[in-house]
Amino acid sequence: MFAFSNLIINKSNEIVRPDELGILYDNDDVYYLPASSEINILNSRELSNVDFKKWSELLYKSYGIKGVIGICFLINSLFRDFIFEEIGFSPFLYLYGEPATGKTSFISFSLMYSIIHKVIKDIH
16 A cells, blocks of 8 residues: 555555545545645644744743754754854754654754745755
């Protein structure tokens, strides 16, 4: 089986499309594709009006001193070429901790400002 954001191709090589809730029915199996669900339209947020000050305040409020490290890392990323030229290397952010402690949320929130405001062009 192959899964995409808007359909699956089942074991019989048939295309199965989700209903309006993002649910796919394939024989006795049921799958959910969040990206295809109309429910998630309500979850979209207008974040383009968040400036750097507001974004950094939210990051600090959510993560404390660790949020400050994320803010510093974003600034470091913006000037990576100058930092590398000056000291010969560029620091990287390494997150560790117990499962479900917010590492992925921290990364998502940290990248949010960069992506929305096109501060970075490619995160790969």
